[in-house]
Amino acid sequence: MxxxxxxxxxxxxxxxxxxxxxxxxxxxxxTAVISKLYPTRSHTGAAQGGISAAFGNSEEDRAEWHTYDxxxxxxxxxxxxxxxxxxxxxxxxxxxxxxxxxxFDRTPEGRISQRPFGGHTNNATGKPVRRxxxxxxxxxxxxxxxxxxxxxxxxxxxxxxxxxIDLLMVDGKAAGVVAVELATGELHTFHAKSVIFATGxxxxxxxxxxxxYAYSGxxxxxxxxxxxxxxxxxxxxxxxxxxxxLGILIxxxxxxxxxxxxxxxxxxxxxxxxxxxxDLASRDVVxxxxxxxxxxxxxxxxxxxVYLDVRPxxxxxxxxxxxxxxxxxxxxxxxGEQILKKLPDIIDFNRVYLGVDPITQPMPIQPTAHxxxxxxxxxxxxxxxxENGTPYPGLYAAGEVACVSIHGANRLGTxxxxxxVVFGKYAGLRAAEYANSAEYTPLPKDPTxxxxxxxxxxxxxDGKENLTDISKEMKKxxxxxxxxxxxxxxxxxxxxxLAELRERYKHVRVQDTGKVFNTDLLNAWELGNLLELAEVVxxxxxxxxxxxxxxxxEDFPKRDDQNWLKHTLVWKRNGxxxxxxxxxxxxxxxxxxxxx
Amino acid sequence: xxxxxxxxxxxxDVDKKWHYDTFNIEAQPTDRVLDLLExxxxxxxxxxxxxxxxxxxxxxxxxxxxNGKNSLACKTLVRDLGEKITVDPILGLxxxxxxxxxxxxxxxxxxxxxxxxxxxxxxxADGKERLQSPEQRERFDDSTKCILCAxxxxxxxxxxxxxxxxxxxxxxxxxxxxxxxxxEAAAERIEIIAETHGLARCHTAFNCTMACxxxxxxxxxxxxxxxxxxTGKLE
Numbered sequence: 001m002x003x004x005x006x007x008x009x010x011x012x013x014x015x016x017x018x019x020x021x022x023x024x025x026x027x028x029x030x031t032a033v034i035s036k037l038y039p040t041r042s043h044t045g046a047a048q049g050g051i052s053a054a055f056g057n058s059e060e061d062r063a064e065w066h067t068y069d070x071x072x073x074x075x076x077x078x079x080x081x082x083x084x085x086x087x088x089x090x091x092x093x094x095x096x097x098x099x100x101x102x103x104f105d106r107t108p109e110g111r112i113s114q115r116p117f118g119g120h121t122n123n124a125t126g127k128p129v130r131r132x133x134x135x136x137x138x139x140x141x142x143x144x145x146x147x148x149x150x151x152x153x154x155x156x157x158x159x160x161x162x163x164x165i166d167l168l169m170v171d172g173k174a175a176g177v178v179a180v181e182l183a184t185g186e187l188h189t190f191h192a193k194s195v196i197f198a199t200g201x202x203x204x205x206x207x208x209x210x211x212x213y214a215y216s217g218x219x220x221x222x223x224x225x226x227x228x229x230x231x232x233x234x235x236x237x238x239x240x241x242x243x244x245x246l247g248i249l250i251x252x253x254x255x256x257x258x259x260x261x262x263x264x265x266x267x268x269x270x271x272x273x274x275x276x277x278x279d280l281a282s283r284d285v286v287x288x289x290x291x292x293x294x295x296x297x298x299x300x301x302x303x304x305x306v307y308l309d310v311r312p313x314x315x316x317x318x319x320x321x322x323x324x325x326x327x328x329x330x331x332x333x334x335x336g337e338q339i340l341k342k343l344p345d346i347i348d349f350n351r352v353y354l355g356v357d358p359i360t361q362p363m364p365i366q367p368t369a370h371x372x373x374x375x376x377x378x379x380x381x382x383x384x385x386x387e388n389g390t391p392y393p394g395l396y397a398a399g400e401v402a403c404v405s406i407h408g409a410n411r412l413g414t415x416x417x418x419x420x421v422v423f424g425k426y427a428g429l430r431a432a433e434y435a436n437s438a439e440y441t442p443l444p445k446d447p448t449x450x451x452x453x454x455x456x457x458x459x460x461x462d463g464k465e466n467l468t469d470i471s472k473e474m475k476k477x478x479x480x481x482x483x484x485x486x487x488x489x490x491x492x493x494x495x496x497x498l499a500e501l502r503e504r505y506k507h508v509r510v511q512d513t514g515k516v517f518n519t520d521l522l523n524a525w526e527l528g529n530l531l532e533l534a535e536v537v538x539x540x541x542x543x544x545x546x547x548x549x550x551x552x553x554e555d556f557p558k559r560d561d562q563n564w565l566k567h568t569l570v571w572k573r574n575g576x577x578x579x580x581x582x583x584x585x586x587x588x589x590x591x592x593x594x595x596x
Numbered sequence: 597x598x599x600x601x602x603x604x605x606x607x608x609d610v611d612k613k614w615h616y617d618t619f620n621i622e623a624q625p626t627d628r629v630l631d632l633l634e635x636x637x638x639x640x641x642x643x644x645x646x647x648x649x650x651x652x653x654x655x656x657x658x659x660x661x662x663n664g665k666n667s668l669a670c671k672t673l674v675r676d677l678g679e680k681i682t683v684d685p686i687l688g689l690x691x692x693x694x695x696x697x698x699x700x701x702x703x704x705x706x707x708x709x710x711x712x713x714x715x716x717x718x719x720x721a722d723g724k725e726r727l728q729s730p731e732q733r734e735r736f737d738d739s740t741k742c743i744l745c746a747x748x749x750x751x752x753x754x755x756x757x758x759x760x761x762x763x764x765x766x767x768x769x770x771x772x773x774x775x776x777x778x779x780e781a782a783a784e785r786i787e788i789i790a791e792t793h794g795l796a797r798c799h800t801a802f803n804c805t806m807a808c809x810x811x812x813x814x815x816x817x818x819x820x821x822x823x824x825x826x827t828g829k830l831e
Contacts, residue, residue, distance in 0.1 A: 038699065040744050041647075041655040098725040101713020101778065103733060103740050110727030135740070141654060142740065149712035183692060212649040248652045348811070349652060352671055353626070468638030511642030514609035517693045520642040 003181075003188040007032040007157070008435035010177055010192040011428070012164045012219060015042035016140070016417065017399025018198035019147035020424030021382075021431070022156050025196070029432035032157040034164055034179055034190065036214065036522075039148045043200055043212045044420060047140025048345065049117060049253035050132025051097075051421070052414035053090035057111045058130045058327040063087045065123040066131065070415060071589045073119045073282050074408025075549035075559065077232070077567070079585035082380045082404045086415075086422050093421045094133050102146040104135050107327075116256040119282040119412040119596070128256075128280045130327070132414045137251050137343045143417060162188065163522055165451040167195065167222050167395075168444060172386075174394035175441040178451045182522070185515030187448045193438045194394045194431035196382065197223065198424060201372030201400040203236075204526075205534045207472075207479035209369040210242055210249035219401040221529035223376050224536070228395075229387045229571035229580070231403040232374035233533070234541035234551045237411055238484050240286035242368025244305040248349055250365055252413040254308060255279045257342055258315035258324070258332065261290070262307045262362065263298040268318070269306075274596035278322070281596035284410040284550045287367040291484050300364060307362035310343070312336050314362075336360075367484055371411055373550065374540070375403040377569065377582075382427025387569050387580045394434060394441070398427035405567065408584075409549020458524045463509035470501050470508070471527050474534055482538050487554050491542040498535045505531055536577075540568045543579055561591050599623040599674060601632050602682040603644065606691050614691070616682075617641070625675035629662055629683065633669060633695075646695040653809055656745030659686050660695050666747040666807040686750035688759060702746045705762045709788055711769040714781035732777040739772035739817050741810040748804035748814050754797040761797040762789065764804035764814045771817040775830065782830065790825050798822070 009025040011018045014035035022033040035042070054061040066087040071080055098104060098112060105113040116128035135142040151158070159179070166178040174195040179188050202217025203209045224230055240261075241250040255261070261279050263269045273289040274281035281289075294304050312334050319325075319332035326332060336359040340347055343358075350356045350363055376397040378384055383391040399420045406419055477497045481490035505528060512520035546560035547553050569580040599621050606614035619636050630648055637644045646669070647657040653671035661684040662672050674681070689697035720726060742765060749755050749763035770789050774782045789795050795818065804814035824830065 037649055037655075037657070038703075038744075041649050041657050043650065043655075045743070046650050046652075046654050095723070095725060099719060101715075101773075101776070103736070103776065104725075106728050106730045106733045108730065110725075110729050112725055136737075138654075138741070141743070145740075145742075146713070152707060153712035212655065213651060214649045246652075345654070352653070352673070466639070467642075512645075514607060514643070516608055517645050517696050519645050520637070523637075 003186060004191065005032070005188060006191045006440070008192065009194045009196065009431045010034060010190050011196045011198060012177060013198035013200060013399070014039035014158070015044035015198065015200055015399060016143050016147060016420030017424035019151055020421055021196045021198055021398055021428035022151055023147065023154060024425050024428030025432040026154060026156055027432065029435045032159060032190070033151070034159040034162045034177070036161065036163040036182070038160050039158065040144060042144055043215055045141045045144040046212065046249065047143070047417055048137040048249060048251035049256065050115060050134035050139050050414045051094055051143070051417035052117065052120060052131045053094040053133055053418070054087065054131055055091055055112065055114065057107055057114050060122065061129050061131055063090065065121065065129070066090065068123055068589060069120050070406065070412055072594055073410055073412040075410055075594055076565065076591040077405065077408030077548060077584055079405050080587040080589060081585050083406055084587065085380050086406055086418060089422045090418055093418065097143060097146060097421065100146050100150050102135065102142050104133055115253055116280060117413045118252050118255065118280045118286065120414070121277065126276050128277055132253070132256065134253065137253055137345045140417060164218065164222065165454065165525065167226050168447055169226050169392070170441045170444055172392055173441045174392060175443055176447070178448050180451070182517055185518055187451060189443065189447045191440060191443055193435040193440055194396060196396040196398060196427050196431050197376060197401050198397070198399045199401045202530060202533045203369045203372065205474065205478050205530050205537065206369035206483065207475035208242060208245070208247040208366065210239055210247050211369065216526035217529045217533040218526065219397070220375055221532050224532065224572060227571060227573055228384060228392070229377060229569040230374060230536050231377040231569055232405060232540070232567050233536045233570060234544050234568060235373035235409045235549060236369065236537065237283055237371035237373060237550050238287045238367040239283055239370035240290055240367050241308050241365040243349060243353060244364035244366050246353055247368035248353065249368065249370065250308060250346055250363060252283070254310050254343060254346060257310065257339065258319055258334065259308055259310035260314055260318050261286070262309050263293045264300040264302070264306070265298060269293050269298070277596045282410055283413065284552070285596055287484050288552055290367055305364045305366045308365045309362040310339060310358050311360060311362065312339060369479070371416060372400050373403070373407040373409065373411055375401050378402045378404055380404060380423070380426065381430040382423055383430060387571055389582065394438065396427040396431045398423040409551060454525065455521060458508065458510050458521060459513070461507050461509035463507070465504045465507040467508050467524055467527055470504055474498065474501055474531060478534055482541055485552050485554055486541055488542070491538055495535070495538045495542060498531065498538060502531050502535070536570050539577060540570055544568060565591060597623055597625060597679060599632065600680050601636065603636070603694070604684040605694055607643065607693055623674050625673070627674045628670050629672045629674070629681065630658055630669040632674070632681070633683070645693045654743060656743035659745040659747045659750070660684065661686055666751040668745060668747070668809045671809050686746060688750045688756045689746070699746065701759050702749060702763070702765070705766045706744065706769055708762060709766050709770040710781060710785055711773065713773065713779055715778055717780065726778045728777055735777070736772050736775040738812050739768045741812050742768050742772070743810060745809060747807040747809055751803040751807040753801055753803065754799060760793045762794050764818065767795070767818050767821060768812060768814055771821055774821065774824070786825060789821060795822050795825060
């Protein structure tokens with residue numbers, strides 16, 4: 001006998017988007033938030049550098065500049081109506097966080113302190129602008145803590161450590177979800193009028209990744225299995241600066257604070273690739289530059305990494321060369337102590353994991369899998385859309401799992417946190433509004449059947465294959481062949497390999513046969529999600545015969561607006577994958593060449 | 597290098613009593629203890645159970661006792677431990693399975709100190725941020741770093757003696773708000789932490805400070821709260 005619950009709104013996931021959705025939905029509807037982790041463990045907490053809003057607290061800035069930068073950053077694949085909406089909402093969204101008590105760093109005047117970030121510019125001068133509102137290098141941590149605290153204050157219902165396995169859809173309408181309670185292994189059915197997926201991305205598909213173990217694309221995979229399309233899955237961001245081999249994120253704020261990328265010859269190479277903003281170009285541009293340097297034999301010691309240098313003498317030297325000053329016009333003259341204050345976690349990670357002290361030594365870095373631009377297609381109210389563009393009644397998505405599309409082919413740094421707060425809020429509002437007027441859709445006859453069947457397969461395999469081997473082989477081929485640079489042959493190789501791995505996956509058998517905290521079973525299930533999504537990513541990438549943003553093909557090195565200024569949709573019906581398209585919304589900004 | 601990893605095991609589905617399992621593993625000095633546990637789970641024993649997520653010390657999932665010291669498994673490297681590594685669950689919370697403990701009593705204590713921003717005064721007339729100087733912001737910076745991993749609380753002898761004691765993590769949360777110049781509920785929180793199960797239970801063992809993977813000066817924060825209850829002054 002399963003456990004039954006009924007809530008008007010169910011939010012799945014308790015990171016920034018899920019908590020924001022929960023806060024807003026619960027104002028008018030009976031709401032619960034279900035999360036496989038304790039909310040404070042969510043990956044929002046790993047975000048470092050900042051959240052953007054065009055306050056202009058230190059220098060002139062405008063929401064329309066933020067909008068244009070985001071459109072340009074997206075390589076013109078972002079939907080401009082939604083981007084404009086988000087950038088206009090940004091100042092109010094960040095102020096709302098401050099009003100919730102979020103401890104932003106402060107300017108001497110007591111206002112929210114802002115720093116430069118990649119791709120954010122003063123549109124009049126083309127120079128980097130201070131737009132990223134920050135709390136040291138743990139801005140995401142502060143957002144996650146603050147939103148969780150507000151949820152506690154408002155008595156939000158939480159189901160912590162409940163893993164959602166299935167989405168219940170009846171006649172195209174959301175009816176609820178099925179979850180397993182990790183502590184007991186029992187299945188729970190949550191009957192709901194509205195379901196909001198805020199489950200994050202799938203960066204664990206790749207070998208070198210900044211993403212948490214939890215980032216196994218659960219929400220996207222669950223929806224996809226129910227026939228819901230996935231949008232723009234070929235676009236995945238590789239952050240230029242991950243700790244060498246480990247992939248741990250080194251925030252762009254290091255470069256925002258004046259850090260410089262240097263190759264093995266000690267040359268600052270970004271001047272070649274982005275003559276205007278140099279080290280503060282968009283992430284896709286910087287990641288490719290690093291790869292090209294390494295390919296040209298300019299890695300450090302002939303290896304596949306370069307240096308990120310934030311030593312005070314380096315920062316001060318290049319500030320003079322670039323003509324950068326402090327907001328008050330005084331020359332930049334930072335000390336090691338100030339850098340430690342601004343980037344304490346970055347310094348700590350380097351000391352702990354590498355034994356490198358960034359105050360006196362450069363950091364070895366390489367691009368790392370970081371952010372899912374694609375995902376479940378939504379409009380700006382979080383309503384999930386079918387391949388025909390019609391909403392599924394009662395179904396919503398927000399945050400990294402969703403594709404609005406704000407980020408298009410490449411996300412600008414700081415826009416992910418903004419995305420969570422803005423679209424989490426609107427998804428929550430819209431889901432509650434719908435729930436207030438709708439009736440519960442009756443549950444299907446045997447709601448947990450599909451979940452039980454998925455688990456049975458994993459428990460009853462013949463055990464010929466090892467889960468970890470399959471996982472490792474997937475991560476490796478995806479990093480090598482569906483990474484920063486891509487070719488037809490490589491992607492085809494990956495697609496073939498994924499088919500082999502999916503076949504082998506049928507032969508795994510979880511060793512843990514118990515009920516209490518069966519993480520063996522859950523890891524196996526999560527790997528199934530990753531395999532499924534890796535296939536969608538690769539198929540979408542193979543299909544798109546151009547280079548745009550994070551999707552760089554060596555065999556089609558140019559952007560092709562004639563044929564490819566459109567979103568990809570991939571869906572699976574009756575075991576068959578289908579590809580479709582939808583137009584990009586263009587309002588004010590016609591596509592032009594993208595130069596930084 | 598070859599490492600002997602001894603891990604606390606308890607599975608309520610089958611075990612009456614806990615025991616240790618020992619695994620011999622080829623490891624790199626730069627491997628995290630979490631990497632070793634993942635290796636065991638992936639190749640030697642799929643039933644080994646522990647929490648983890650971010651794997652770089654910011655989510656707080658994998659607090660455990662490593663060679664007797666509370667640490668995050670993802671932030672503790674083999675090179676700092678040597679060839680013999682023993683891993684136990686954190687102390688003072690009921691063990692649910694292997695290295696997983698029941699975190700509910702810990703979060704219950706956290707919730708008692710009203711760990712959320714309280715300011716019922718009207719917002720500034722311009723609708724913008726409540727002003728705060730960099731110095732005022734700095735005053736509570738250290739306590740904003742907490743990730744609620746429970747390394748501190750479960751290293752505290754007073755918490756071991758009685759889990760009614762709020763514990764260091766909850767007190768750090770109280771500190772974060774009490775010393776925030778924008779917050780207005782300091783008096784309410786002080787009343788809560790000055791009760792029998794609050795500040796008075798801290799006997800400055802300093803275990804919490806030594807255990808904190810975020811390098812928060814936990815004992816100092818608690819000391820500042822104690823001072824506050826004596827002087828009544830926020831400075």
